[in-house]
Amino acid sequence: FLGAPEIGTFHAICVRILRNELQATPFTKPFVIYDDSDQLSLVKRVFEKIGLDDKAFNPKSMQAAINRLKCDAVEPKDLEPAAHDIFERQLKRVYEEYQKSLFANNALDFGEILCMTYRILRDEPTIRSKYQNRWPYIHVDEYQDTNRAQYLMLCQLAKREFGGRENICVVGDEDQSIYKWRGADIRNILDFESDYPGAK
DSSP states (O other): OOOSOOOOOHHHHHHHHHHHTGGGSSOSSOOEEOOHHHHHHHHHHHHHHHTOOTTTSOHHHHHHHHHHHHHTTOOGGGOOOOTTOHHHHHHHHHHHHHHHHHHHTTEEOHHHHHHHHHHHHHHOHHHHHHHHHHOSSEEESSGGGOBHHHHHHHHHHHOGGGTOOOOEEEOOOGGGOOOGGGTBOTHHHHTHHHHSTTOO
16 A cells, blocks of 8 residues: 555655755755745845846846756756857856855755755665655656756656656646746657657
8 A cells, every 4th residue: 555645746845855855955954945036136146246247247137047057957067158158157157156155045946946856866875765665656747848857856766777666657748838938848758758668
């Protein structure tokens, strides 16, 4: 008997994992969650700290760029700006300082909720195994609207190469994907059958 199913959005389930596995996070006490306005305020403080002119670079554009990177689970250290791209070079500086300040404030933003959960499942085999055993069957609705960070997190829980059982059922329609602007990656549903060759 598996017990009652656990149901929630990606963010709600990830927050549950992070609160249960606080020792694997950068935090020593319960974290707070920043909304868009908190996030923008932090970006502006980072601008001041590193001496970046908000007339030359728009803080909202930087915030949006950071959110896009987090949708793809890209960390600051992984960002390799082109030498000729001034915005990307400054983005790397802002993103690095933003992450440090975010964690120093004992906070997560919405993108980091997903990214940190993915990294913990990727880097902590004992924790990953715990949740693979807790959720031997996984069902995802509106799969066409998942982003890369969500996809990578599901791979850690479901794929055999990471110790999963590949008991994963997804529901979605590639023709109804409407959240590209919010980071949705249509490849997640288009590639499902190649990701899970036993799919029916």
